[in-house]
Amino acid sequence: LWPPGLPSPTAPAPPPCYKRSLTTHRPLHAVAMLVDEQQEGGTLEIQEELSAVQRVKLYSQSSVSVQRLVHVQELGATAEAIGTLETMRELVPLLMPVSCDPELSVRQALAEQIVRFARVLLAEPDEQCEYDDGEMSAYDVVVSRCVPLLSGLLASNSGHDSPQGGGPQVLDAASEALIGLAGLLSPDAVGHTVLTSVLCLAHDNDAEENRVVATQLLGSLAPVVTSELCCQFILPEIISLADDPVFRVRKAAALKLGALCAVVGQALTVSRLLPVYETLARDEIWGVRKASVESLSSLAAVLPLEVRTGKLIPLLHDFYADGSRWVRIAACQALGPFLATLPVDDISAELLALFTQLSHPSNPSAADSDIAYYCAYN
Template sequence: MFARSAARSVPSRPGEAVEVEESLGVLERARRFGTSKLSLQRLVFVHELVECAHDIGYDATVAYLLPLVQNLVTDPEVLVRQSLMERFGDLAGFLIQADPEKGYEKVARALLPTAKLLLAEKANDVRQSAIDAFITLASHLRAGDCGDQVLMPVIALSQSNDDEEARSTAVQLLSSLAEALGPDLCKQFVGVQLEAFCEDQSFRVRKAAAAGFAEVARMLSCADVLRRLVPAFEKLTKDPHWGVKKAAAENLVTFALTVPVDQRQEAFQPMVNSLLKDNSRFVSCAMLQQLGYFIGALEGAEHQPVVFMTQFVAVIRQSKANPDAADMTYHCAFTFASVTRTMGSAEWPSLK
């Protein structure tokens, strides 16, 4: 780890060499590397952060390593910030395991706010690592802390009217955090915000919203899903931008599976019909790829519109005749067993 036996030179940039003092103790080496002017040494500190924490114990980690971590969140090097976020989950696990009560407080009051600072990061890789870290840290929180510590920062991001990336980040976070936030917060805040995202001025935000419905729907009652989320999702299937409609087609079945089977056809068949007939080939093809999955989701021949079965068979025949339709062939093959089971033996001749 940080303790080594001798000094050596490590290349940092072309023409440079970094003298690494390997006779230092674990803690002293960590403190020196964590505050080094050389980005390579700071990166070494980050890479070995969790191992160092295990070596020096909880008290020393809190006293010496956490202040370094909080300083490095504003490091000028993108790779240092990204790597730091990638280690927050394991660091949180160490803190809570070492001292369940005090460690929990450090995760909630120190690590989570630190990760929050990078949620609006301009560098994509850093921002995504911060999103992943924030989601992981939130999973450790008790229900009573989720509102202030998790939900409010995300709501603040969602209200960044002049920052499209911040709102897109908020969409991703709200759906990923739905389970951690629980039914009450999802009903009061998350569902409402997801509806608002469906009317966002940016098509990228609306496109991102399409992927978040299933996770949020699992936290809401069926009545709330049908009354609020289904109409909001239907707007996405009729969006002016083809990319939003394509995203809706790709996520429709996953969302439909959160609704009781006896209500899926009524709620989603009109959307499927609309997407299949869309003027954009990208949209209609995306829905055709999902058609077999949707037929299977209806779980019974009595729920199946004849037109869906006809189209599914037509897709199979067209795919067999077109060697370039590999993606369509894959989806048809993958869903064939489900479709035949759903349709029943009476329809088997048409599938031969």
């Protein structure tokens, strides 16, 4: 007989705690990263018995960067699964710590989840939850937590000390998310939240990248905010940034002038934006001039006919004769859309000849051969 008190050797062993490997259903590059982490001794398994919320809360603070990345990418889906109130209780406190993660990929993933996350909160905007700094509604969380979080990501990843190779991705994700949030809020609320944050970036005289990002965002926000706010804040700010000593800021302003014209209307475009455009079109940096060419047709769609024929056509000829080949190519690309803004009787034989010549490039063996495409499809 087997001694009493000891398990029989034939008895089945108790089942081990089941754990799911993070490598399941992951892309090959993620698996490779996981293997590297395993070789360094990192723990890469998660306990299956944990709920989705528990896993996100636990592993978004993991010491292993891949675990943090994977679970931050689940924030939006988890919020949708548990609803507004539980999201406020369980997930909102995670946002700020994750936004300070040392890994760029984790911060980028957070920015990509914010709009989806905010939609869950705004589904029940009056839902209340108690935090360390007092009780807040779901709407207040979006305004006072999500918007500043994205603004912080923009500022912290656009300075001179931003890590190379990852900063632009975080900037793009945070910028897109900020515009997405603006679309979820009322136009008046956007003015007091998103627009205020962007204006702070625009006034940063120390980091030129902040001003570049702010210029791009201001142009994107112009159709979102009220016309009054656009004319009061965005219009003068873009005009100021168009005179920035850094050419990248001026280039961003030139690219956004067309979108701004469509919002502020014909009168302000003629009186305030046209002089700015003419200055940018003659900028000493070819990249700024090229950006001006790309805004030409949008500007023409707003300006009165006499201004199009009296000022923009001469500018177009200047672009065609520009010393930069890239500006000349941009002028070829912009010619068709510009002609489409003119009545038939105002299209001169000279302009028409410029357009038809696009089908016969002077150097078919070089990149100029692509210009024929713009003749065919514009």
